[in-house]
Amino acid sequence: MRQDQEDPYQRRSAQVYAAADRASSGSVASPRPVLYDAVLLDRDGTLIEDVPYNGDPEKVRPVPGARAALDRLRAAGLRLAVVTNQSGLARGYFGGEQMLAVHARVEELLGRFDAWLVCPHDDADGCDCRKPAPGLVYAAARELGTTPSRCVLVGDIGRDVAAAMAAGAAGVLVPTPVTRPEEVAAAGWVATDLPAAVAEILRRQQAVQPSTPPTGPVRTALVVRSDSAGDVLVTGPAIRAVAAGAERVVLLCGPRGRAAANLLPGVDEIIEHPLPWIDPTPGPVDPEALRSLTARLGAVDVDQAVVFTSFHQSALPLALLLRMAGIDRIAAISDDYPGSLLDVRHRVPVGVPEPERALSLAAAAGHRLPDDDEPVLRLRRDAVPPRPADLGDPGYVVLHPGSAASSRACPPEVATRIVGALTDAGHRVLVTGGPDERAVTARVAAAGGTDLGGRTDLAGLAAIVADASAVVVGNTGPAHLAAAAGVPVVSLFAPTVPFGQWGPYRVPTVRLGDAAAPCRDTRAASCPVPGHPCLSAVDPDDVVDALRTLAVSGGGGR
Numbered sequence: 001m002r003q004d005q006e007d008p009y010q011r012r013s014a015q016v017y018a019a020a021d022r023a024s025s026g027s028v029a030s031p032r033p034v035l036y037d038a039v040l041l042d043r044d045g046t047l048i049e050d051v052p053y054n055g056d057p058e059k060v061r062p063v064p065g066a067r068a069a070l071d072r073l074r075a076a077g078l079r080l081a082v083v084t085n086q087s088g089l090a091r092g093y094f095g096g097e098q099m100l101a102v103h104a105r106v107e108e109l110l111g112r113f114d115a116w117l118v119c120p121h122d123d124a125d126g127c128d129c130r131k132p133a134p135g136l137v138y139a140a141a142r143e144l145g146t147t148p149s150r151c152v153l154v155g156d157i158g159r160d161v162a163a164a165m166a167a168g169a170a171g172v173l174v175p176t177p178v179t180r181p182e183e184v185a186a187a188g189w190v191a192t193d194l195p196a197a198v199a200e201i202l203r204r205q206q207a208v209q210p211s212t213p214p215t216g217p218v219r220t221a222l223v224v225r226s227d228s229a230g231d232v233l234v235t236g237p238a239i240r241a242v243a244a245g246a247e248r249v250v251l252l253c254g255p256r257g258r259a260a261a262n263l264l265p266g267v268d269e270i271i272e273h274p275l276p277w278i279d280p281t282p283g284p285v286d287p288e289a290l291r292s293l294t295a296r297l298g299a300v301d302v303d304q305a306v307v308f309t310s311f312h313q314s315a316l317p318l319a320l321l322l323r324m325a326g327i328d329r330i331a332a333i334s335d336d337y338p339g340s341l342l343d344v345r346h347r348v349p350v351g352v353p354e355p356e357r358a359l360s361l362a363a364a365a366g367h368r369l370p371d372d373d374e375p376v377l378r379l380r381r382d383a384v385p386p387r388p389a390d391l392g393d394p395g396y397v398v399l400h401p402g403s404a405a406s407s408r409a410c411p412p413e414v415a416t417r418i419v420g421a422l423t424d425a426g427h428r429v430l431v432t433g434g435p436d437e438r439a440v441t442a443r444v445a446a447a448g449g450t451d452l453g454g455r456t457d458l459a460g461l462a463a464i465v466a467d468a469s470a471v472v473v474g475n476t477g478p479a480h481l482a483a484a485a486g487v488p489v490v491s492l493f494a495p496t497v498p499f500g501q502w503g504p505y506r507v508p509t510v511r512l513g514d515a516a517a518p519c520r521d522t523r524a525a526s527c528p529v530p531g532h533p534c535l536s537a538v539d540p541d542d543v544v545d546a547l548r549t550l551a552v553s554g555g556g557g558r
């Protein structure tokens with residue numbers, strides 16, 4: 001595990017949410033922002049019109065609405081930095097003095113920036129600061145006294161978003177006529193113009209911030225997250241937010257999410273029960289089973305229930321059972337009319353990362369992450385076993401080719417070639433998979449990796465992932481385990497669901513695969529397109545390059 005993730009494991013606030021205290025101390029009015037400290041802005045094409053290799057202050061033209069948008073960010077307490085590639089310096093098209101004159105003109109028109117980070121190199125220099133490398137993002141975060149994951153970068157081309165992601169920052173793409181369609185498809189967050197990007201940054205920041213505390217004391221909170229391991233893991237930050245405001249947290253999960261539920265900090269007790277309106281392959285509705293679930297929930301003495309769902313799932317059937325169990329404070333996201341089933345009916349626009357979507361529901365229910373917790377995925381340290389000693393030193397690369405949904409799995413022949421390319425580049429590769437994926441992991445690992453298929457449960461896999469330099473994985477549970485361990489991810493992301501919602505959260509990431517493939521947004525569990533084109537065309541050399549971008553070296557270190 002990363003050092004910076006060790007301390008806050010299992011953080012629990014043991015007291016009842018002290019609503020009156022907090023209100024009187026003023027901490028509700030001006031707490032530390034939950035998501036972002038800083039906004040990083042690309043210069044040419046984002047803040048000002050792109051004039052190639054411009055060394056002339058007279059040619060500086062801000063994009064429409066830039067000044068007012070930047071002033072909104074400043075007024076919200078966000079620090080601002082410019083992060084810009086200026087290869088014109090390396091090519092001798094203008095000098096440092098001219099560039100500084102241009103920057104002075106930019107500040108004259110747009111107001112002061114807290115930092116300017118410039119890459120003076122050209123592609124051929126092989127530096128680590130020219131976007132899409134993440135160097136400028138790391139440098140900006142450092143200069144602003146924060147971390148990349150607490151930054152959001154706004155830019156007009158794919159390089160900007162890629163640099164942000166490779167540092168673990170959020171990236172917003174504001175396309176211009178020169179932005180390529182594949183760059184727009186690959187971006188997880190797209191805004192129509194700079195003012196719209198700013199409005200959405202501020203909206204997301206505000207949405208995870210409760211405007212009022214819970215309507216009464218919360219001794220026992222029931223949180224619900226059915227569905228699979230990944231779904232449970234991405235709900236972790238929101239569950240910790242609820243835990244910070246409750247004496248005791250009971251989690252209702254399904255059988256497929258149970259192993260992940262065991263790993264979550266903040267959970268005191270787990271009730272496992274399948275919900276046939278959520279499960280992807282549900283059994284028939286069993287009235288007796290639902291009666292017994294209702295009775296069991298009724299015995300918990302719940303003060304407040306918070307029902308987390310994905311955007312295509314309904315919280316309402318469970319809300320009805322909770323009402324029948326006598327629970328009188330229920331919060332959930334519902335676009336469907338809930339009648340009297342919900343006390344807090346929350347709504348979220350599409351495209352918001354799942355962890356933030358859940359945090360915004362927790363906020364609507366009156367809960368926020370404490371100031372000393374970060375909105376990152378986390379695991380209970382005491383729930384993760386020691387890593388098997390026979391795997392050697394940390395610093396290997398984990399390749400996890402499978403997925404519960406085959407539409408999101410890496411084709412075995414591609415995974416095999418990736419193992420070969422990584423091994424050739426000097427990486428040690430461990431190939432992981434579940435018990436039913438042994439045939440695939442054996443075949444893939446035969447190209448030079450170590451086959452760990454079927455050898456671990458989820459907690460054991462978490463231990464292996466935590467000591468990796470990077471994880472190469474599709475959109476499936478282990479990607480979120482990596483995020484929870486702070487381990488960089490090469491995401492082989494099938495676009496069946498939006499990357500902006502389901503991509504690895506707040507961890508350095510490189511996205512590969514065809515984001516515009518015809519399976520895009522189909523939510524298909526098995527690939528609807530012959531040849532699985534979104535991932536079958538991944539070039540193994542791109543995986544090697546991605547590891548280099550993430551500063552993962554082939555010598556085993558990072």
Ligand SMILES: [Zn+2]
Nearest residue numbers: 119127129130
């Ligand atoms: Zn550079």
